[in-house]
Amino acid sequence: MPKLRFSISMSLDGFIAGPNQSVQNPLGEGGEQLHEWALELEAWRKAHGREGGVVNASTEVMEGSLKNIGATMMGRNMFGGEGPWGDDPWEGWWGDDPPFHTPVYVLTSHAREPLAKEGGTTFFFVTEGIESAYEQAREAAGGKDVHLAGGANVAQQYLKARLIDEMMIHLVPVLLGDGERLFDNLAGDTVELESTSAVEAPGVTHTTYRVVK
Amino acid sequence: MPKLRFSISMSLDGFIAGPNQSVQNPLGEGGEQLHEWALELEAWRKAHGREGGVVNASTEVMEGSLKNIGATMMGRNMFGGEGPWGDDPWEGWWGDDPPFHTPVYVLTSHAREPLAKEGGTTFFFVTEGIESAYEQAREAAGGKDVHLAGGANVAQQYLKARLIDEMMIHLVPVLLGDGERLFDNLAGDTVELESTSAVEAPGVTHTTYRVVK
Numbered sequence: 001m002p003k004l005r006f007s008i009s010m011s012l013d014g015f016i017a018g019p020n021q022s023v024q025n026p027l028g029e030g031g032e033q034l035h036e037w038a039l040e041l042e043a044w045r046k047a048h049g050r051e052g053g054v055v056n057a058s059t060e061v062m063e064g065s066l067k068n069i070g071a072t073m074m075g076r077n078m079f080g081g082e083g084p085w086g087d088d089p090w091e092g093w094w095g096d097d098p099p100f101h102t103p104v105y106v107l108t109s110h111a112r113e114p115l116a117k118e119g120g121t122t123f124f125f126v127t128e129g130i131e132s133a134y135e136q137a138r139e140a141a142g143g144k145d146v147h148l149a150g151g152a153n154v155a156q157q158y159l160k161a162r163l164i165d166e167m168m169i170h171l172v173p174v175l176l177g178d179g180e181r182l183f184d185n186l187a188g189d190t191v192e193l194e195s196t197s198a199v200e201a202p203g204v205t206h207t208t209y210r211v212v213k
Numbered sequence: 214m215p216k217l218r219f220s221i222s223m224s225l226d227g228f229i230a231g232p233n234q235s236v237q238n239p240l241g242e243g244g245e246q247l248h249e250w251a252l253e254l255e256a257w258r259k260a261h262g263r264e265g266g267v268v269n270a271s272t273e274v275m276e277g278s279l280k281n282i283g284a285t286m287m288g289r290n291m292f293g294g295e296g297p298w299g300d301d302p303w304e305g306w307w308g309d310d311p312p313f314h315t316p317v318y319v320l321t322s323h324a325r326e327p328l329a330k331e332g333g334t335t336f337f338f339v340t341e342g343i344e345s346a347y348e349q350a351r352e353a354a355g356g357k358d359v360h361l362a363g364g365a366n367v368a369q370q371y372l373k374a375r376l377i378d379e380m381m382i383h384l385v386p387v388l389l390g391d392g393e394r395l396f397d398n399l400a401g402d403t404v405e406l407e408s409t410s411a412v413e414a415p416g417v418t419h420t421t422y423r424v425v426k
Contacts, residue, residue, distance in 0.1 A: 012382065012406065012422070013396030014227040030403050159388070169225065171384075173422050175372070175396055175404035183226035186390035190243050193225065193386035198413040205411045205420055209225070209386050 002141060004134065006148040006155055007065050007168035008182060009034040009204070015179035016152050026077070026093075028179050034172045037204035038062065047099050057201035065168060070141025072100045073133055075154035076108040079123065083110030091115060092123070102147075103140045105133045107154055130157045152182050160189055164211050167193070171205045215354060217347065219361040219368055220278050220381035221395060222247040222417070228392035229365050239290075239306075241392050247385045250417035251275065260312050270414035278381060283354025285313045286346055288367035289321040292336065296323030304328060305336070315360075316353045318346045320367055343370045365395050373402055377424050380406070384418045 010016050011034060018028030027034070038044045042053030043062045076082050080092030089112065098104070098121040105124050112125040126133040137146045148158060158164050169182075193209040223229050224247060231241030240247070251257045255266035256275045289295050293305030302325065311317070311334040318337050325338040339346040350359045361371060371377050382395075406422040 012420075013399065014394075018403075019400070171420070173406035173408040175399060175402070175406065177396075177402045177404070178400035181227075183388055183390075186226065186388060187232070189388070189390045191388035191390070193388065195386040195413060195416070195418055198411050198418045200408065200411040203408070205408055205418075207225075207384070207418055 002070075002138060002143055003145045003165035004148060004158070004163055005065075005069075005145050005166045005168070006150075006158065006164050007170070008150050008155065009038070009170040009172055010182050011172050011174050011176045011179075013175045013177065014181050014183060015176040016150070016182045017180040018176045019178040021180065028176075030174070030176050031179065033174050033176075034170075037170065037172065037202065049097060057199055058204060058206065061168075061199055061201065061206045065147075068144050069102060069147045070144025071102050071137040072104040072147045072149055073137050073154070074104060074106055074149045075151045076106055077153075078149060078151050079104075079106040079108075083108055083112065085110055085112045094121070097121075100149075103137070105137045105140075107133055130154065130161060130163070134158075134163060152180050152184065155182065156185050159186065159191060159211075162211070162213055166196075167209045167211060169207050169209070171207055172203065173205075215283075215351060215356055216358045216378035217361060217371070217376055218278075218282075218358050218379045218381070219363075219371065219377050220383070221363050221365075221368065222251070222383040222385055223395050224385055224387050224389045224392075226388045226390065227394050227396060228389040229363070229395045230393040231389045232391040234393065241389075243387070243389050244392065246387050246389075247383075250383065250385065250415065262310060270412055271417060271419065274381075274412055274414065274419045278360075281357050282315060282360045283357025284315050284350040285317040285360045285362055286350050286367070287317060287319055287362045288364045289319055290366075291362060291364050292317075292319040292321075296321055296325065298323055298325045307334070310334075313362075316350070318350045318353075320346055343367070343374060343376070347371075347376060365393050365397065368395065369398050372399065372404060372424075375424070375426055379409075380422045380424060382420050382422070384420055385416065386418075 018030035021028040043059050045053040097118040101120040115123040192212040197208045199206040231243035234241040256272050258266040310331040314333040328336040405425040410421045412419040
């Protein structure tokens with residue numbers, strides 16, 4: 001059966017972005033350290049149209065995480081803004097050829113026409129909440145899995161609704177001390193997980209969990 | 214050179230105890246799940262004078278974490294109380310034959326005579342703060358390493374002071390949602406770590422870090 005798969009980079013102390021996030025610095029202070037392991041990979045650079053990069057134990061993990069994905073979901077901040085969108089709305093962080101190569105369902109409070117990009121990525125803006133977004137994404141995925149790309153707020157909503165099947169945490173060995181926590185707002189919700197793999201790689205430990213339902 | 218080694222079990226969302234901790238339930242709601250991996254081990258049961266138990270990938274990790282330890286430090290709550298101690302003070306959680314088998318330096322605000330137990334464990338009560346405790350422990354350790362056993366508050370103080378050399382986090386696949394966070398009160402302190410090993414075992418992933426100074 002197709003799965004909802006969530007993956008994200010997190011510091012050992014639980015942050016997915018550092019303090020003082022802004023439009024100029026969406027990762028917050030120190031937050032760029034959470035993504036260094038990915039940015040140096042040949043596999044990542046290729047997917048983003050760049051040359052060079054290394055091959056290491058993270059390569060297979062990254063390739064696996066992109067396999068069998070038919071649709072993507074994300075929060076509005078990850079797309080690039082909160083709306084309302086206006087007449088000539090900003091087209092987000094992701095450039096002309098976004099790395100998703102699938103339909104992308106953006107959770108937002110403000111309706112907007114779909115935004116088609118190169119390489120098979122079209123952003124659809126969903127205002128009816130997480131269950132509707134997942135329904136649409138699942139339908140678009142045509143039997144493949146749906147990837148939840150972030151951020152924290154949307155992930156928390158899907159966790160509370162017990163909709164996530166598999167969670168991959170790229171655990172980065174740094175303590176940021178402050179910032180945006182991945183697992184926040186979950187008081188009263190104990191979630192049971194089953195560890196399915198742990199892969200040590202340069203600058204990151206990739207841990208995968210099945211959510212016990 | 215002898216090291217200060219800290220080890221603790223933590224949920225994937227960063228808690229070392231669940232919500233609503235009390236004297237009756239020091240681990241808080243759901244907190245017992247963080248220790249199941251250890252309690253089922255033959256190595257743990259033997260060290261605590263019990264029979265039975267299993268041998269698995271955690272065994273070597275636990276044996277390694279006990280090796281070359283010459284002294285132990287802990288916070289007052291981990292010993293078993295805050296003081297003032299009174300004339301007939303409680304002797305703490307750890308019974309007649311505590312599992313430490315070394316001198317144990319307890320950080321507290323209230324002076325108290327040393328408390329000698331069976332099997333080589335004597336509790337010393339230190340009121341002069343973390344640096345004095347570490348100095349005394351290092352001296353007692355006679356060239357071996359010092360083990361910081363917890364809890365969170367004391368660990369945060371040693372992290373801030375940049376005194377911890379090695380940190381072993383037993384990462385348990387559960388989201389507790391609420392409780393006592395290991396890495397709290399560290400805003401403004403970015404700590405850089407270097408991952409030195411990750412071992413997947415039943416119900417836990419053991420991750421070890423060197424603190425970059």
